[in-house]
Amino acid sequence: MDLWLALAKGVFLRFVLAVTILGLLRHVALSLAALWVAIRRAPAQSLDLRQIFGETLAWLFPIRRLHRNRFGYSLASFLFHVGVLFTSLFLVNHIDILRDQFGIGWYAIPKGILDLLAVVTIIAGSSLLLFRIYASSSRQLSQLSDYGLLVLILGIFWSGFLAGRPGNPIPYAWLMLFHTLSGAALLLVIPYSKIAHCVLFPLIRLGSAVGWRLAPLAGGKVVQRLHGPEGRQI
Amino acid sequence: MISNWREWTKTILWGVVLAGGAAAVMRFAFGLGVTTGLDDATPWGLWIALKLGFVALSGGGFTLAALVYVFRLESYRPLVRRAILLALLGYGSFIVSLIFDLGLPWHIYMPILHWQHHSVMFEIAWCVVLYFSVLVLEFSPVVLEHPFFQNAVLQKALHLLHKTTPVWVIAGIVLSTLHQSSLGALFLMAPHRVHPLWYSAWIPVQFFISAISAGVMFLLLEVYLAERWFNNEARLDLMQKLAQIGKFTLGLYLIMRVGDLLWRGVLPSALDGSWQSVLFAAEILLGGVLPIVLLSLPAIRQHKETLITSAALVVGGVLSQRMALSMFTLWRPAEQPYTPALAEVLIAFAIPAAAALLYLFAMENLAVREGSTQAPRIHEALSHPQWGAYQDHSLWGVITQRSLLAVFVVALAVVLLPNQNNAMATLPKQPVQAGRGWEKLILDGNRASYQVNFAHAEHQERLDCQVCHHLNIPQDDASGCWQCHSDFSQPTTIFEHGLHQRTLQGNASCENCHAGAHNRHTAIDCQECHASTEQGERVSTFTLEAPGYVQAMHGVCLECHQRESQARGRADLAVCSTCHFIPQPAPEGQARLNQE
Numbered sequence: 001m002d003l004w005l006a007l008a009k010g011v012f013l014r015f016v017l018a019v020t021i022l023g024l025l026r027h028v029a030l031s032l033a034a035l036w037v038a039i040r041r042a043p044a045q046s047l048d049l050r051q052i053f054g055e056t057l058a059w060l061f062p063i064r065r066l067h068r069n070r071f072g073y074s075l076a077s078f079l080f081h082v083g084v085l086f087t088s089l090f091l092v093n094h095i096d097i098l099r100d101q102f103g104i105g106w107y108a109i110p111k112g113i114l115d116l117l118a119v120v121t122i123i124a125g126s127s128l129l130l131f132r133i134y135a136s137s138s139r140q141l142s143q144l145s146d147y148g149l150l151v152l153i154l155g156i157f158w159s160g161f162l163a164g165r166p167g168n169p170i171p172y173a174w175l176m177l178f179h180t181l182s183g184a185a186l187l188l189v190i191p192y193s194k195i196a197h198c199v200l201f202p203l204i205r206l207g208s209a210v211g212w213r214l215a216p217l218a219g220g221k222v223v224q225r226l227h228g229p230e231g232r233q234i
Numbered sequence: 235m236i237s238n239w240r241e242w243t244k245t246i247l248w249g250v251v252l253a254g255g256a257a258a259v260m261r262f263a264f265g266l267g268v269t270t271g272l273d274d275a276t277p278w279g280l281w282i283a284l285k286l287g288f289v290a291l292s293g294g295g296f297t298l299a300a301l302v303y304v305f306r307l308e309s310y311r312p313l314v315r316r317a318i319l320l321a322l323l324g325y326g327s328f329i330v331s332l333i334f335d336l337g338l339p340w341h342i343y344m345p346i347l348h349w350q351h352h353s354v355m356f357e358i359a360w361c362v363v364l365y366f367s368v369l370v371l372e373f374s375p376v377v378l379e380h381p382f383f384q385n386a387v388l389q390k391a392l393h394l395l396h397k398t399t400p401v402w403v404i405a406g407i408v409l410s411t412l413h414q415s416s417l418g419a420l421f422l423m424a425p426h427r428v429h430p431l432w433y434s435a436w437i438p439v440q441f442f443i444s445a446i447s448a449g450v451m452f453l454l455l456e457v458y459l460a461e462r463w464f465n466n467e468a469r470l471d472l473m474q475k476l477a478q479i480g481k482f483t484l485g486l487y488l489i490m491r492v493g494d495l496l497w498r499g500v501l502p503s504a505l506d507g508s509w510q511s512v513l514f515a516a517e518i519l520l521g522g523v524l525p526i527v528l529l530s531l532p533a534i535r536q537h538k539e540t541l542i543t544s545a546a547l548v549v550g551g552v553l554s555q556r557m558a559l560s561m562f563t564l565w566r567p568a569e570q571p572y573t574p575a576l577a578e579v580l581i582a583f584a585i586p587a588a589a590a591l592l593y594l595f596a597m598e599n600l601a602v603r604e605g606s607t608q609a610p611r612i613h614e615a616l617s618h619p620q621w622g623a624y625q626d627h628s629l630w631g632v633i634t635q636r637s638l639l640a641v642f643v644v645a646l647a648v649v650l651l652p653n654q655n656n657a658m659a660t661l662p663k664q665p666v667q668a669g670r671g672w673e674k675l676i677l678d679g680n681r682a683s684y685q686v687n688f689a690h691a692e693h694q695e696r697l698d699c700q701v702c703h704h705l706n707i708p709q710d711d712a713s714g715c716w717q718c719h720s721d722f723s724q725p726t727t728i729f730e731h732g733l734h735q736r737t738l739q740g741n742a743s744c745e746n747c748h749a750g751a752h753n754r755h756t757a758i759d760c761q762e763c764h765a766s767t768e769q770g771e772r773v774s775t776f777t778l779e780a781p782g783y784v785q786a787m788h789g790v791c792l793e794c795h796q797r798e799s800q801a802r803g804r805a806d807l808a809v810c811s812t813c814h815f816i817p818q819p820a821p822e823g824q825a826r827l828n829q830e
C-alpha cells in the first residue's frame with residue numbers, strides 16, 4: 001500500500017501531469033494552426049481581435065451573464081469551477097507534492113478555507129449531476145462521459161475531503177490511494193475529453209469569428225455532422 | 235489518419251527519435267557520468283561501437299564512386315547517388331554520436347585548430363571532417379536539381395560541381411580509405427585490451443576491406459527495401475553485381491582474419507569454449523562462411539529474397555566484428571562490468587532512426603532513385619482551396635498523430651528525469667557499506683578504495699557526540715551514519731508514515747502527530763515520542779529525507795574542517811587528501827613489487 005501510494009504520488013504523477021500539460025498545449029497549438037490556415041483561405045481575412053478578446057473575457061467571468069432562465073444551474077456551474085480550480089491548484093498537500101517532484105510550488109490557500117470550498121464544490125457538483133439527470137433537455141443531450149466525468153470529480157473531492165478528516169472510518173491509505181489514482185485518471189483524460197475546454201474555451205470566440213468568414217461549402221462537415229449522412233433533420 | 239504501413243514505420247521512427255531527444259536533454263543537462271554506464275574502466279561503450287558500425291555501413295559510398303568515376307563501370311551509375319546518400323547519413327550519424335560521446339562536446343572543433351601530428355585521433359578527426367565535406371559536395375547536385383533551388387546562382391554552382399566531380403570523388407576515396415583504416419588503427423594502440431580473437435596487426439586493413447563488403451551489402455539491402463517502399467521492382471542484375479563484389483571482398487577479409495590468427499598460432503588456444511570464442515565462431519561461420527557458400531550457389535543468386543538474406547548475414551557479421559571488438563570483448567576489470575544505461579540505449583536507437591527519417595525524406599523529395607520524380611506535397615496541401623479537404627489531407631492526419639505521439643513519449647521522458655530535489659538521484663542505487671573499526675574508523679561507503687581513516691577516538695575527545703550522531707534510530711544511542719544515509723548518493727526516506735499509522739490505530743491517531751490541518755508542516759518532531767532519537771537540534775519528521783552518504787559526510791566534516799582551516803590558517807586541514815587516501819601496500823611489499 002505504501003509503495004502504491006509512493007508510486008501514485010511519484011512516477012505516475014509525473015507522467016500524468018506531463019501528459020496533461022503537453023496534451024493541452026498540443027490542443028492549443030493545433031487549434032491555432034488550423035485557425036491560421038483557415039483564415040488564410042477565407043475571402044475576408046480581417047479579424048476584430050479586440051472585440052474577440054473582450055467577449056472571451058466576458059464569458060470567462062460570467063458575473064453579469066449568470067443566465068436568468070437557468071440561474072441555479074449557472075450558479076452551481078460557477079461555484080463548481082471555482083472549487084475545482086482553487087482546491088486543485090492551491091492546496092498545501094498538492095503543492096508539497098509538486099515541490100517534491102518538480103521543484104516548483106506557489107502560494108497555498110489556508111486549508112480551512114479549502115475544506116469549506118471542497119464542501120461547496122461537492123454540493124455544486126452534485127447539483128450539476130442531478131440537473132443533468134432530471135432536466136429532460138440535458139438528459140437527451142448527455143453522453144455517458146458527461147455523467148462519468150462528474151462522478152469522477154465528485155469521487156476525487158469526497159476522498160480528498162474525507163482523507164483530511166481524522167476519525168473517519170475509512171483507512172487513510174485507502175482513501176489516499178483512491179484519491180491519487182482517480183485524480184491521476186482525471187488529469188490523464190483532461191486533454192482527451194470535454195474538459196479540454198479549460199484551455200480551448202478562450203479559443204471558442206476566435207474560432208467562431210474565423211468560421212463565419214469561410215467560403216460556403218467549408219461547413220459541409222458541420223452540416224453532415226448535425227443532420228447525419230442522409231440529411232436527417234434533428 | 236495513419237493508414238498504411240509506411241506511415242506507421244515513420245511514426246515509430248519518430249517515436250524513437252523523440253525518446254532519444256528526451257534522453258539527449260538529460261545527457262547534456264546532467265553529463266555522462268549520471269546518464270551513461272561509462273566510467274574510467276569503460277570509457278568506450280555502446281556509442282563507440284555504434285560509430286564503428288555507421289562508418290562500416292557507409293563503405294558503399296566510396297566503393298561505388300570508385301567503380302563509376304575511376305573504373306568507368308557505367309552499369310553501376312544508377313546506384314551512385316543512393317550509395318553517397320547512405321554514406322552521407324552514415325558519417326552524419328558518426329558525427330552526431332560523437333557529440334554525445336565527447337565530455338566537452340563544444341570542443342569538437344579543437345583538432346582542427348590544434349594539431350597533434352602523432353595522434354591517431356587527429357587523423358580520424360581530419361578524415362571525418364574532410365570526407366563529410368566531400369560527401370556533402372558529392373550529394374549537393376542532387377539537392378540543387380530540385381525545383382525549389384532553381385535560381386541562377388545555385389545553378390551556376392551546380393554546373394561547377396558537375397565539372398569538378400572527379401576531384402571530389404578522388405579526394406573522397408582517399409579520405410575514406412584513410413579513415414576506415416585509421417579507425418582500426420585505434421585498436422592497435424591498446425593491444426592488451428583487445429581480445430586475442432579480434433586482435434590482429436592487420437586490423438586497419440581488415441576494417442577497410444570489410445567496410446567495402448558491408449557497405450556494398452548494405453546498399454543491396456537498401457535497394458531492395460527502398461524499391462518495395464516505392465512499390466517498385468528492384469533490378470536483379472544490379473543486386474547480383476553488388477552481391478558479387480560483397481562476396482569477393484568478404485572472402486578476402488575472412489582469409490586475412492582467420493589466416494592471421496592461424497599464422498600467429500593464436501586460433502587453437504583461443505578457441506577455448508568461452509563465450510567469446512562462441513561469438514567469434516558465430517561471427518565467422520554465420521556472417522562469413524555461410525553467406526559466401528550461399529552466394530556461390532546459382533539458385534541463391536537468382537532470387538532477390540535469398541540475395542538479401544545473404545547480404546543481411548554479411549552486414550550482421552561485420553557489425554558484430556566492430557561491436558565485439560570495441561565493446562563486448564574489450565578488456566575491462568572484472569569488478570567493473572559495463573551495462574549501457576537507459577539514456578545511452580535510447581540515444582543509440584534514436585540516431586539511426588533520425589538518419590532513416592532523413593533518408594526517407596531525401597528519397598521522397600529528391601531524385602535519388604533512378605528515374606524518380608518529386609511531388610511538392612506540402613505546398614499542394616497548404617494551397618488546397620477547401621478547408622475540409624485540408625483537414626482530411628494526410629499531412630494533417632500525420633501532424634495530429636505525430637504530435638499525440640510526441641506528448642506521450644516526452645511524458646515518459648519526464649518520468650525518467652531526475653527528481654528535482656537532487657540531480658544525484660539519477661545515479662544507480664548503491665547501498666552503503668558500514669564503516670569498520672572503532673578508534674580508527676575505516677569509511678569506504680562504496681568500496682572504491684578512496685577511503686577515509688577517520689580518527690574516531692581523537693574526534694571523540696574534542697567534539698560532542700551529537701555533532702555527528704545527530705539523530706538515532708529509536709532505542710539506539712549512537713546509530714552509525716550509514717544506517718540512515720543508506721545510499722551512497724541518493725537521499726532516502728527514513729520516516730514510515732504507514733507504519734506509524736498502523737501501529738497507532740489508524741485514522742483516530744492523526745491528531746497524535748498533526749496539530750490542526752493534516753500535512754507535513756503540522757507534524758510533530760520525532761523525539762516528542764521517541765525520547766532517545768534526537769540529540770542535537772530538532773528535526774521535523776515529515777521533511778526528513780536523509781541525504782546521500784557522500785553529501786551527508788561532506789556536509790558534516792567539510793563544514794567544520796573549512797572553518798578550522800580558516801581560523802588556524804592551515805590550508806592542509808581542508809583539502810581532499812586530508813581525509814581521503816588510496817591504501818598502499820606496506821613498504822616491504824612495495825619494495826618487493828619494485829624488485830619484481
Ligand code: HEM
Nearest residue numbers: 009087088093114115118157160161163164180183184752
Ligand atoms: C493526482 C494527483 C493528486 C494527488 C497526489 C493528490 C493528493 C492530495 C492530498 C495528499 C490531499 C490531502 C489529504 C489530507 O488532508 O491528508 C488532497 C486533498 C484534496 N485534493 Fe487532491 N491530489 C491529487 C489530485 C487532485 C485533483 C485532480 C483534484 C481536483 C480536481 C484534487 C482535489 C482535492 C481536494 C478537494 C482535496 C481536499 C481538500 C480539503 O478538504 O481541504 N486532488 N489531495
Ligand code: HEM
Nearest residue numbers: 060073074077081084128132146149150195197198199201
Ligand atoms: C479556466 C478554465 C475553465 C473554463 C473557462 C471552463 C468553462 C466551462 C463552461 C463555460 C462550462 C459550461 C457550463 C454551463 O453550461 O453553464 C463548463 C462545464 C464544465 N466544466 Fe469547465 N471550465 C474550466 C475548467 C474546468 C476544469 C479544470 C474542470 C475539471 C477538472 C472542468 C469541468 C467541467 C465540467 C465537468 C463541466 C460540465 C458541468 C455539467 O455537467 O454541467 N472545467 N466549463
